[in-house]
Amino acid sequence: xxxxxxxxxxxxxxxxxSATENKAQAIxxxxxxxxxxxxxxxxxxxxxxxxxxxxxxxxxxxxxxxxVAKLLQNIFIxxxxxIKRRLEGLIEREYVKRDPKNMNKFYYCPL
Numbered sequence: 364x365x366x367x368x369x370x371x372x373x374x375x376x377x378x379x380x381s382a383t384e385n386k387a388q389a390i391x392x393x394x395x396x397x398x399x400x401x402x403x404x405x406x407x408x409x410x411x412x413x414x415x416x417x418x419x420x421x422x423x424x425x426x427x428x429x430x431v432a433k434l435l436q437n438i439f440i441x442x443x444x445x446i447k448r449r450l451e452g453l454i455e456r457e458y459v460k461r462d463p464k465n466m467n468k469f470y471y472c473p474l
Contacts, residue, residue: 404439408449411435413458416471424467 411434462468
């Protein structure tokens with residue numbers, strides 16, 4: 364050891380942040396992220412359903428769900444409930460209509 368050694372570096376004191384503040388902010392950020400991801404997924408589902416229906420013109424619910432899942436497999440895996448929920452939204456907005464005789468068959472409505 365060298366008793367005559369004196370360091371040329373200066374000591375810097377960093378402020379201490381409260382862990383509870385960081386946790387609360389992280390929870391808020393996670394909730395905002397979940398909401399944004401949910402909105403983006405809804406838009407992606409809508410566009411994939413319309414894209415699939417444009418190509419097929421008519422489809423049964425099973426074919427529609429599998430086709431949309433195949434279109435979105437690289438982005439995320441949608442649940443059947445999500446696909447049906449978004450399909451109902453598209454029916455309300457008149458992008459798709461349901462066959463009056465067969466409730467499992469859908470038709471694309473061009474604008």
